[in-house]
Amino acid sequence: MNIRIKFKKYGVMKFIGHLDIMRYFQKCMRRAHIDIAYSEGFSPHQIMSFAAPLGVGITSDGEYLDIEVNSTLSSKESIDALNQVMVDGISILEYKKLPDMAKTSMSLVAAADYLVYIKDNYTNPFTLKELEEQMHAFYQQPEILITKKTKKSERVIDLKPFIYDMKAVEYNGKPAFFLKVCTGSSSNIKPELVIEEFYRFCEIPFEPLAFQIHRQEVYVSSEEIPVKGEHERAEYAEKLSLMKKEYAEKGLEFPAFFTLGELGEDIL
Amino acid sequence: MNQLALSDEILLSIDKPARYIGNEVNMIRKNPEDVSIRFAMCFPDVYEIGMSHLGIQILYDMFNKRDDVYCERVYSPWPDLHKIMKEQDISLFTLETQSPVKQMDFLGITIQYEMCYTNILQILDLSHIPFMATERTEDDPLVIGGGPCTYNPEPLADFFDLFYIGEGETQYDALFDLYNTMKAQGKNRQEFLREAAKLPGIYVPSLYEVTYQEDGTIASFQPKYPDIPTTIRKEIQMDVTDTTYPHKPLVPFIKATQDRVVLEIQRGCIRGCRFCQAGMIYRPVRERDVNMLKECAHDMLESTGHEEISLSSLSSSDYSQLPELINYLIDQKGNGVNISLPSLRIDAFSLDVMSKVQDIRKSSLTFAPEAGSQRLRNVINKGLTEEVILHGAGLAFEGGWQKVKLYFMLGLPTETEEDMKEIPRLGDKIARRYYEIPKEQRNGKCQITMSTSFFVPKPFTPFQWAPMCEKDEYLRRAKIVNTEMKEQLNRKSLKYNWHEADVTVLEGVLARGDRKIGQVLLKAYEKGCIFDSWSEFFDNDKWMEVFDECGISIAFYNLRTRSTDEILPWDFIDCGVTKSFLKREWERAQQEVVTPNCRMQCNACGAARFGGGVCLEHQN
Ligand code: SF4
Numbered sequence: 001m002n003i004r005i006k007f008k009k010y011g012v013m014k015f016i017g018h019l020d021i022m023r024y025f026q027k028c029m030r031r032a033h034i035d036i037a038y039s040e041g042f043s044p045h046q047i048m049s050f051a052a053p054l055g056v057g058i059t060s061d062g063e064y065l066d067i068e069v070n071s072t073l074s075s076k077e078s079i080d081a082l083n084q085v086m087v088d089g090i091s092i093l094e095y096k097k098l099p100d101m102a103k104t105s106m107s108l109v110a111a112a113d114y115l116v117y118i119k120d121n122y123t124n125p126f127t128l129k130e131l132e133e134q135m136h137a138f139y140q141q142p143e144i145l146i147t148k149k150t151k152k153s154e155r156v157i158d159l160k161p162f163i164y165d166m167k168a169v170e171y172n173g174k175p176a177f178f179l180k181v182c183t184g185s186s187s188n189i190k191p192e193l194v195i196e197e198f199y200r201f202c203e204i205p206f207e208p209l210a211f212q213i214h215r216q217e218v219y220v221s222s223e224e225i226p227v228k229g230e231h232e233r234a235e236y237a238e239k240l241s242l243m244k245k246e247y248a249e250k251g252l253e254f255p256a257f258f259t260l261g262e263l264g265e266d267i268l
Numbered sequence: 269m270n271q272l273a274l275s276d277e278i279l280l281s282i283d284k285p286a287r288y289i290g291n292e293v294n295m296i297r298k299n300p301e302d303v304s305i306r307f308a309m310c311f312p313d314v315y316e317i318g319m320s321h322l323g324i325q326i327l328y329d330m331f332n333k334r335d336d337v338y339c340e341r342v343y344s345p346w347p348d349l350h351k352i353m354k355e356q357d358i359s360l361f362t363l364e365t366q367s368p369v370k371q372m373d374f375l376g377i378t379i380q381y382e383m384c385y386t387n388i389l390q391i392l393d394l395s396h397i398p399f400m401a402t403e404r405t406e407d408d409p410l411v412i413g414g415g416p417c418t419y420n421p422e423p424l425a426d427f428f429d430l431f432y433i434g435e436g437e438t439q440y441d442a443l444f445d446l447y448n449t450m451k452a453q454g455k456n457r458q459e460f461l462r463e464a465a466k467l468p469g470i471y472v473p474s475l476y477e478v479t480y481q482e483d484g485t486i487a488s489f490q491p492k493y494p495d496i497p498t499t500i501r502k503e504i505q506m507d508v509t510d511t512t513y514p515h516k517p518l519v520p521f522i523k524a525t526q527d528r529v530v531l532e533i534q535r536g537c538i539r540g541c542r543f544c545q546a547g548m549i550y551r552p553v554r555e556r557d558v559n560m561l562k563e564c565a566h567d568m569l570e571s572t573g574h575e576e577i578s579l580s581s582l583s584s585s586d587y588s589q590l591p592e593l594i595n596y597l598i599d600q601k602g603n604g605v606n607i608s609l610p611s612l613r614i615d616a617f618s619l620d621v622m623s624k625v626q627d628i629r630k631s632s633l634t635f636a637p638e639a640g641s642q643r644l645r646n647v648i649n650k651g652l653t654e655e656v657i658l659h660g661a662g663l664a665f666e667g668g669w670q671k672v673k674l675y676f677m678l679g680l681p682t683e684t685e686e687d688m689k690e691i692p693r694l695g696d697k698i699a700r701r702y703y704e705i706p707k708e709q710r711n712g713k714c715q716i717t718m719s720t721s722f723f724v725p726k727p728f729t730p731f732q733w734a735p736m737c738e739k740d741e742y743l744r745r746a747k748i749v750n751t752e753m754k755e756q757l758n759r760k761s762l763k764y765n766w767h768e769a770d771v772t773v774l775e776g777v778l779a780r781g782d783r784k785i786g787q788v789l790l791k792a793y794e795k796g797c798i799f800d801s802w803s804e805f806f807d808n809d810k811w812m813e814v815f816d817e818c819g820i821s822i823a824f825y826n827l828r829t830r831s832t833d834e835i836l837p838w839d840f841i842d843c844g845v846t847k848s849f850l851k852r853e854w855e856r857a858q859q860e861v862v863t864p865n866c867r868m869q870c871n872a873c874g875a876a877r878f879g880g881g882v883c884l885e886h887q888n
Contacts, residue, residue, distance in 0.1 A: 012272060015285040020521045027293070027519060027573030030604075038604055042627045046604075057280050085573070087291055119276065209277050 001069050002102050004264045005082075006094035008061045009054065013089030018053035024090075025065060031085040034078065037068040051105035051218050051260055052112065052183055055190075060215035062113070064105045064260045066098070075266040096264025099236075101229040105218075105260050108226050111164055112183040113216040114191040117176035122210035125202075128175040131168040135177075138201050139166050146197050159197060162189045164256075183218065219257035226263050273361035273368075274349075282348045286522045287315035290363030293519035294571060296332045296339070300365055303338040304448050307331055308362050308372040308409065310342040312379070312387035313801070318343040319518065320526035322580060323378055323415065327436050329514035337444060340364035342375075344387045345394065347799065353394050360394035369395035373447065375409040377428075379417035382778035383771060383801035385424065388413075389793040392427065399790060401429045401474055406457055418471075419502075419549055420727040420838040423778055423785035425473035429461060432469055433841055434503030435535075437511055439469045465496050469503035472496075476840070478783055484824055486782065486835040501842040502549065506880040508535055509557040515567040519574070528576035528608065529568040531561055533593065537582035538866035538882055540873075542649045542857050543638070543680065545726035546582055548850075549843045551873060552881035553866060558589040562596050569605060576606040585613040586867070594621050610634075614660035619667055632671030632715075633664050639680055640690030646860045647682050649853070654694065661698045665705055671715045672698055678745045678766070679723040681734040681857065688745055691718055692753035692762060699758035718753075719765045720746060722772040726779050727838040728845060730853035733830040736776045742769035770808040771800070777825040782837040785825075788818050846874035 009021075016024070026046050029036045038044035051064035072078060078095040086092065118124045126134065138144070144159040165180035177198075181189040191213055199206035220226060225233050225240075247254045272279070272289060279285035300306055309328055311318030318324065324341070331339035340362035345353060353360070359368040369375055375395065377388055392399055397408050404411075413421060414432040421431045432439065443464060450460045465472040475496045479487040491498055505511055517529070536553035537546065565577055577597060581587060597607050598621075607625040612618040614633055622631065637652050639645045645652065661672060676691050695716045702714040722742045725731045737745075746766040753764050778785065791814040799805040815822055830836070832851050839847070849872065856863060863871055866882045876883035 012289045012291050015279055015289055016521045017286075020286065020523075023523070024293075024521055026575070030569075030573035030575065031293075031571070043606070044604060056285070057276070085293075087293055087295075089291065209280065 001072060002098040002100075003067050003069055003072065003078075004094070004096050004098050004102075004105060004261060005065050005067065005092060006096075006261050007063050007065075007090055007092050008059075009063055009090055010059045011089035013087070014057055014059045017056045018050070021054075022048070022050065024087075028082060028085050029067070032078075032081040034067070034082070035069050035071045037070050049104045049106050052109045052188075054215060055213075058213045058215060061093075062215055062217035062259070064218055066102075066105050072097075072267060074268055078267075094261050094264075095267070096261060097267050098264045099227055099232065101227045101232045102263065103226050103228060105220075106185065108220040108224060108260065108263075109184040109218055110182070110221040110224065111180055111219040111257055113219075114179045114181070115169070115171060115176060115214045115216055116179065116191055116195055116211050117171045117174065117214070118210055119212050122207070124174055125204050126168075126175050128168055128170055131175040131177075134202050135166055135168050135198065138198050139163070141201075144197060146193065159189065159194060162187060163194060166194070218260050220260055220263065222255055222258050271366065273366040274358070278349070278352055282352070283346060284315075284522055286520070287343065287346065288349070288363070290341075290366065292521060293573075294516045295364060295518060296328070297364070298332070298338040300338055300367065303336050304451070305334075305337045305374065305444055306367075306372045307337055307339040307374045307376060308342050308369045309339050310369075310375060310377045310391055312344050312377055312384045312391055314346055314799075315343040315520070316522060316524045319520045319524040320530075321378065321380070322530050322532055323436065325514045325517045325530075326512065327376075327440070328518070329516070330437065330512045331440065333512070334441075334444065336448065338364075340367070340372075342369055342391065344390060344799070347805065350390065350394070350798065358394075359396055360391065369409065370397060370407070372409040375411045377411065377413050378415040379413050379424070380415050381801060382417060382775045383806075385778060385789050386793045386797045386800055388424065388427065389789060390798045393793070400426055402426075404429065404457070410457070410460070416545065416549065417779075419545070419841060419843060420779065420781070421471065421473065422478075422783050422837040423781040423789065425783050426786040427789075428473060429457075430464055431471040431473070432503070433471055433500050434469045435505045436503075437505040438503045439467055442467055443470065462493075462496075469500060471500045471841075478837075484784075484821075486837060489835060489837075489840055499840050499842045502844060504844070504878055505535075506554065506878055508554045509560045513560075513564055515564060516571040517568060519572045526578065527574070528578050528606075529565065529572060529574045530578050530580050531565050531568070532556070532580045533561060533584060533587045533590075534581045536881065538586055539583060539651065540649055540853075540863055540865055540871070541638070542647070542730040542853055543677065543723060543725075544582075545729050548728050548845050548873075550582070551844055551866075551875035552878060552883045553586070554881040555587060555589070558592050558596075561593055565597065565600075569600065575604055576608060578608040578610065581611065583613075584609060584611045585615075585618065591617070598624055614657075614664060616663060619660075619663055623667060628668045631669070632673050632717075633661065633669055634673045634675070635660070636675040637694065638675065638677050639683075639687060640676060640692075640694055641687045643860060644680060644683060644687040644690075646862050647857045648680055649857070649863055651862065651865065654697070657694070658697060658701050662701050662704075665702045665710070665714070668711075670702070670711060670713070672717070674698075674716065674718045676718060676720045677723040678720045678749070679737050679742055679772075681731055682860075683745070685748060688748045689752040691720065691749050692756050692764065695753070695762045695764075696756035696758050699756075699761045702761075703758070714761050715763065716758075716761055717763045717765065718749075720749065721767050722769055724772055724775045724779055727836065728841075728843045728850070730850050730857055732780070732836065732850065733832060733834075733854055735829045736773070736826040738827070739769040739773050742772060768803065771803075771806060773822060773826060774800070774808075774811055777822055780825055780837070784820060788814050788820055791818060844873075844875040844878060849873040 037047045047068040049066050075095045079092045082092040162182035167178050169178045179191050196206045225236050331337045398404050410429045412430045413428045418431045461472045464470050465475050478489050481487045534555040536550040538553050638650045695718050725734045795810045870886045
């Protein structure tokens, strides 16, 4: 059985990198007596995968990992058992059963929401209104060209198609950025890249350490069929078209994305 | 959650910020306001190494069981952070509450190897504690040292207020109680140290005076006051079953050197190898009861979530209840628990166990003959013979193993060129044993790796009087081994590694140094020497400059054969084993006579007076 776990990462845990978080969770599964499945072979490992690695320094309310279990308690009991063994700075929010043949969250990730705010010990160059106007102007550009440097080459890319949403918000009484950007293994846009480009646009010097990046949620495209297997795919496609019909009947716009958690169901 | 001592800007600009934030699984949280003693426990090396050390986990757990003590941890900041802390004048802090070390009542430093001595000075420096114990005031923590290197604390005597000689389980409670009482009475630092010096196992260096002969050797070593003891007997926990052991060890976020549960199955070693300090200072051997170990293993796996458990002892094969313990652990394998078994002698039993717990194709067999020839093995009292090695290797090769690692030392007392050449010859004989197996039944070539380190004589061993070599001589010996290896029939299956000799020379001086070495350490630190055990940071030229500037002769410490009448800097410590036993062993070494191990026969080393362990086995 496949389970999708959602957790938040905050406080000092932002300094723990992705690989160490993976090792941390392996040990948590054992401490919490989650009946996780192991791979075959001489040195078996837990069947576990993460949706989208989070960089060091970034906090999050929407991290996902998938595990395979042999048996499980209810969602509530499992969340409690896991939270019992967590350290300060990580808490479990959801524990949901996925459909059989579900694709891993890693292969599904399409977008993520970020809140980016200026840390207390740095000055904020904008009022909320100024930020709104500037961001509007920035996003109105026909294209947002940046030069991406890799070790071997330099290439110019247009950021705009990868920015799904961008607006000024208020956080802790101060102006901050909200971004919904393309995320995933094929093309991944780091929020700091957008902010850096925005600062260049505003002709303000960009100091990377002034910003706290906070991931809020991770999404799958609503057009994606998140299961494998011919039969399962057909079934999901049918469910999807029903949903679309319902939305249409109510005169609502069908959402472009679902959260990764929405693909699972609570275990009662 | 605590405010961190370091800013985001610093933490995000250095390597592995997780080293400095604490918050690990099983970390102890207390309100510092609720305790009367705040203790910073320091391992003076990088976090990943310090976190792997069992002794600290034992004391951390034991201290924190007291309601009136809060023990926190400190490790050496890596050079990247060291630089920032110096530039920005940031005080070294504890991991738990991120408080300045300077605010603690005690700073305890475990001293595990000589090459960490400059890191101790780094800790004092970054904590803003004066280097010299005599310059400290009531505002400074009491700096206390422990661990194997305190069996010769003299090179560090200037920098410590007190040393705890021996095993930590026994006297810390008395020390803390004394501290509480004297603090309540409003007594000062000096008054406390004077009383502490009367506790068993506690050495307060400032209360002793050393005078020297013209030739530089010690003329006298005396307490300054009549109420201060002349000898310090090591502390020892005789009952290692009914005692404290951590059931909830700390689990680091980053991969530590020991990323596993560590189960100490016994203390001490029956073997009596003449080069080995641990084999002497931890006498007599004391085994933990197997039921206690099973319970500890279970609880620790449960509380940490580690997927691996390792048995720790100087010679696990000598543990009398090993099969029962291992079978219990193998049963746990069902829960995905791996077992690692270092220091096992290779025989039918251990090969059977290893085939169950490891992947044979990937794992290698380890032998530590320490010397190439039987003659020299007799000198060092290493009871491993060529027949035993070849027999063990043969069994293993037939069982599917192909890789063998062999560990040797060069520079052992009485070593001849012939002894050196025997090292690759032994490797070759093992390879020949492999190729005796019919071609169809073996999997290609075997791989025999021989490594040599250079021997450093240690206090409280029969070789404490032995001379060392000069650097070039060590390298010449390594070359002899290497040249001889190329002559061997199976040279293509042999590989030889050896170490740099610079560190060996320095380690030799620090291991058997006296109080005069303190100034060398201080100058070396001031010149920028830290992390000397890391080859990327070790700067031999700086050290050599310092010896010159201080007018200290390396030859005096390393190249002399000490007379058995000489007063050695560590003679005031009574480690249980008597000097007459060590002398006897030193003579037997020169006569190439082997001394049987403690289970075969008691050799009256002196440790029987502790009234327990293996010594009692002879009474029935
Ligand atoms: S007194 Fe005898 S049995 Fe005890 S440790 Fe010494 S030699 Fe071994």
